[in-house]
Amino acid sequence: MKDPVGRKRWAIAEGYIPGWSNGPEPQMTSHETACVLNTSEEDAHVQITIFFTDREPAGPYSVTVPARRTTHVRFNDLQDPEPIPHDTEYASLIESDVPIVVQHTRLDSRQEANALLSTIAYASIE
Amino acid sequence: MKDPVGRKRWAIAEGYIPGWSNGPEPQMTSHETACVLNTSEEDAHVQITIFFTDREPAGPYSVTVPARRTTHVRFNDLQDPEPIPHDTEYASLIESDVPIVVQHTRLDSRQEANALLSTIAYASIE
Amino acid sequence: MKDPVGRKRWAIAEGYIPGWSNGPEPQMTSHETACVLNTSEEDAHVQITIFFTDREPAGPYSVTVPARRTTHVRFNDLQDPEPIPHDTEYASLIESDVPIVVQHTRLDSRQEANALLSTIAYASIE
Amino acid sequence: MKDPVGRKRWAIAEGYIPGWSNGPEPQMTSHETACVLNTSEEDAHVQITIFFTDREPAGPYSVTVPARRTTHVRFNDLQDPEPIPHDTEYASLIESDVPIVVQHTRLDSRQEANALLSTIAYASIE
Numbered sequence: 195m196k197d198p199v200g201r202k203r204w205a206i207a208e209g210y211i212p213g214w215s216n217g218p219e220p221q222m223t224s225h226e227t228a229c230v231l232n233t234s235e236e237d238a239h240v241q242i243t244i245f246f247t248d249r250e251p252a253g254p255y256s257v258t259v260p261a262r263r264t265t266h267v268r269f270n271d272l273q274d275p276e277p278i279p280h281d282t283e284y285a286s287l288i289e290s291d292v293p294i295v296v297q298h299t300r301l302d303s304r305q306e307a308n309a310l311l312s313t314i315a316y317a318s319i320e
Numbered sequence: 321m322k323d324p325v326g327r328k329r330w331a332i333a334e335g336y337i338p339g340w341s342n343g344p345e346p347q348m349t350s351h352e353t354a355c356v357l358n359t360s361e362e363d364a365h366v367q368i369t370i371f372f373t374d375r376e377p378a379g380p381y382s383v384t385v386p387a388r389r390t391t392h393v394r395f396n397d398l399q400d401p402e403p404i405p406h407d408t409e410y411a412s413l414i415e416s417d418v419p420i421v422v423q424h425t426r427l428d429s430r431q432e433a434n435a436l437l438s439t440i441a442y443a444s445i446e
Numbered sequence: 447m448k449d450p451v452g453r454k455r456w457a458i459a460e461g462y463i464p465g466w467s468n469g470p471e472p473q474m475t476s477h478e479t480a481c482v483l484n485t486s487e488e489d490a491h492v493q494i495t496i497f498f499t500d501r502e503p504a505g506p507y508s509v510t511v512p513a514r515r516t517t518h519v520r521f522n523d524l525q526d527p528e529p530i531p532h533d534t535e536y537a538s539l540i541e542s543d544v545p546i547v548v549q550h551t552r553l554d555s556r557q558e559a560n561a562l563l564s565t566i567a568y569a570s571i572e
Numbered sequence: 573m574k575d576p577v578g579r580k581r582w583a584i585a586e587g588y589i590p591g592w593s594n595g596p597e598p599q600m601t602s603h604e605t606a607c608v609l610n611t612s613e614e615d616a617h618v619q620i621t622i623f624f625t626d627r628e629p630a631g632p633y634s635v636t637v638p639a640r641r642t643t644h645v646r647f648n649d650l651q652d653p654e655p656i657p658h659d660t661e662y663a664s665l666i667e668s669d670v671p672i673v674v675q676h677t678r679l680d681s682r683q684e685a686n687a688l689l690s691t692i693a694y695a696s697i698e
Contacts, residue, residue, distance in 0.1 A: 196329075199329055199331045199413060199442070199444045200331065200442065200444070203448075203451055205451045205452065205483055205485070205547040206483075206547075206549065207481040207482060207483040207516065207547045207548055207549035207566070208479070208481040208518070208549040208551050208564055209481075209516075227334075229333040229334040229335075229409075229411060230333060231331055231332075231333040231371055231411040231413075232371075233331070233371065233413055245483055245484075245485065245514060245515060245516045246515065246516065247515060247516060247517060247518070248515070250514065251514055262371060262376065262377055263371060263372065263373060263374070264333065264335075264371045264372065264373060264409065264410060264411035265373060266334070266373070266409045283481075283516065283518045284516060285481060285483040285516035285547075287451060287483075287485055295331040295332075295333045295411075295442045296333055297332065297333035297334040297439065297442075298564070299334050299437065300562065300564070301435075302562055309435050309553075309561050309562040309687075310426065310428055310435040310436065310437040310562065311437055311551065311562040311563055311564035312334055312424070312426075312437035312438070312439050312564070313439045313549065313564050313565045313566050313691065314333070314439050314440065314441065314442045314566065315566065316451070316452065316547045316549075316566045316569065317442065318451045318452070322581075325581055325583045325665060325694070325696045326583065326694065326696070353586075355585040355586040355587075355661075355663060356585060357583055357584075357585040357623055357663040357665075358623075359583070359623065359665055388623060388628065388629055389623060389624065389625060389626070390585065390587075390623045390624065390625060390661065390662060390663035391625060392586070392625070392661045421583040421584075421585045421663075421694045422585055423584065423585035423586040423691065423694075425586050425689065427687075434680065434687050435561075435687050436678065436680055436687040436688065436689040437689055438586055438676070438678075438689035438690070438691050439565065439691045440585070440691050440692065440693065440694045443694065455574075455577055457577045457578065457609055457611070457673040458609075458673075458675065459607040459608060459609040459642065459673045459674055459675035459692070460605070460607040460644070460675040460677050460690055461607075461642075462644075497609055497610075497611065497640060497641060497642045498641065498642065499641060499642060499643060499644070500641070502640065503640055535607075535642065535644045536642060537607060537609040537642035537673075539577060539609075539611055550690070552688065552690075554688055561679075561687050561688040562688065563677065563688040563689055563690035564690070565675065565690050565691045565692050566692065567692065568577070568578065568673045568675075568692045568695065570577045570578070
C-alpha cells in the first residue's frame with residue numbers, strides 16, 4: 195500500500211448556503227458541500243470550524259470519514275454545536291488526524307435552472 | 321524537449337454522475353469527466369480507483385493516455401471491472417507511471433439549462 | 447493555537463463584472479467576489495491591486511479582515527481610489543501582512559438562470 | 573517592487589469550445605479563455621501548445637502579455653498556425669519567459685441560460 199494522498203489542514207474561503215430552492219428534493223435542494231476523501235488505512239477524525247463576517251467562529255463540528263471511504267459533508271446538515279445560518283457568508287477550516295483531500299461544491303437552485311461551482315480546497319503546507 | 325509537466329498521483333474528492341439529462345445527445349448528456357493531459361514522450365498507463373461512502377473501493381480501472389495526447393475520461397463510460405452507479409456519491413484516485421495533469425469537469429443537464437463545474441484536481445506532492 | 451493557514455500573496459487572473467443582472471437584489475445581482483479567510487489571531491491588512499488589458503494598474507484598494515473572521519470582498523463595491531468598470535476584463539493581486547486564504551467567485555445573472563464559478567486563487571510560494 | 577507572482581509553465585487539461593451559442597454577441601458567445609496575469613516589469617512572451625486526443629499537438633501559438641497587464645486569451649481567436657476546431661476535446665500547455673498566473677474559464681451558452689466554469693490552471697513546480 196502506498197502512502198495516503200492529501201494533507202491534514204484545508205481551508206475553504208467561500209461559504210454560502212442559498213436561501214431557497216427549485217426542483218425535486220433532495221437532489222435539487224440548494225446545498226453546499228465539503229467532499230472529503232480518505233485513501234488511508236485509518237479512519238479520519240475531521241474537525242470543521244466555521245468563520246463568519248461579524249462574530250466568533252462556530253464549532254468545531256466533528257465528522258468521521260472511515261478508512262478508504264469518501265464522505266460528502268453537507269454544511270446544511272451540520273447541527274452540533276449549532277446549525278449554520280442560510281443566506282449568510284461564511285468560510286471553513288477543515289482539520290484531520292490523517293491525510294485527506296477536500297473539495298468544495300455548491301448546487302444553487304434558486305432560479306429555474308441550477309448552477310454549480312466546485313474547487314479543490316486550499317491545502318495547507320505550513 | 322523540456323521535462324513533462326505534472327505529477328503521478330492525483331485525487332478528486334467530489335464525484336457524482338447526475339441521474340438524468342435534458343437536451344441533444346451526446347453533448348448535453350449529464351456526465352462527469354477526468355481530463356488527463358500527457359505532455360511526455362511516453363505513453364501514460366493510468367489507474368483509477370473509485371471510493372464510495374459505504375463500501376470498499378472499486379477498480380482499478382485502466383486507461384492509457386498516449387504520448388503527447390489528452391484523454392477526457394468520462395466516468396460514465398468506465399465499465400471494467402464494474403460500471404459506476406449514477407446518482408451516487410464517489411471520489412477518485414488517479415495514478416500514472418509518467419507525469420500527467422488532471423482536471424475534473426461535470427456537465428449537469430438535469431434542469432432546462434446545463435450547469436458546469438471544473439477544477440484542477442489535487443496533485444499529490446507526498 | 448496552531449499556525450494560521452494560508453499565504454500572504456495571492457493572484458486571480460480572471461476578472462469580469464457582468465454588465466447586467468436578472469432576479470431579486472441583492473442576492474441575484476451579478477457580482478464578482480474575492481472571499482478572504484483570516485484564521486490568525488491578528489487583523490489582516492489586505493491590499494488589492496487591479497490589472498487591466500490596456501492601462502496601468504489601479505489601486506491599491508485597502509481592506510481589513512479582522513482576526514478569526516472572513517470577508518467576502520465584492521469587486522463591485524470597491525470605490526477607493528476608483529470604481530472598477532463593468533463589462534471589462536481585469537485581474538487582481540491580493541497581498542496581506544498575515545497569512546490568509548483567498549477564493550474567487552462570480553455570480554452571473556445576465557440570463558434567466560444564474561451561473562456560478564469559483565476557484566481557490568493562486569497562492570504565491572515565491 | 574516585489575518579485576513578480578506566478579510560475580513559467582502552466583497546464584489546462586480540460587479544453588472544449590462549445591459548438592453553438594445563445595444570446596447577444598460578443599458577451600454571450602460560447603467561448604473558452606486562458607486568462608494570463610503578468611505582474612512583472614517585463615513583457616511576457618507566452619507560447620501555447622494545444623494537445624488533442626488523436627493527432628499531434630498544434631502550435632506553438634505566440635501571445636505577448638505586456639508588463640503589468642492581463643490578457644484574456646480566447647482560444648476561439650487563435651488562428652496562427654491554425655484555428656482550434658470547435659466541439660473537439662483538447663488540452664493546453666502554456667509557457668512564458670517571465671512568471672505569470674493562468675486561470676481557465678469557459679462560458680457555455682448552448683442552452684437558454686449560460687453556464688460558467690473556472691479554475692486556476694496547474695502551475696508546474698518541476
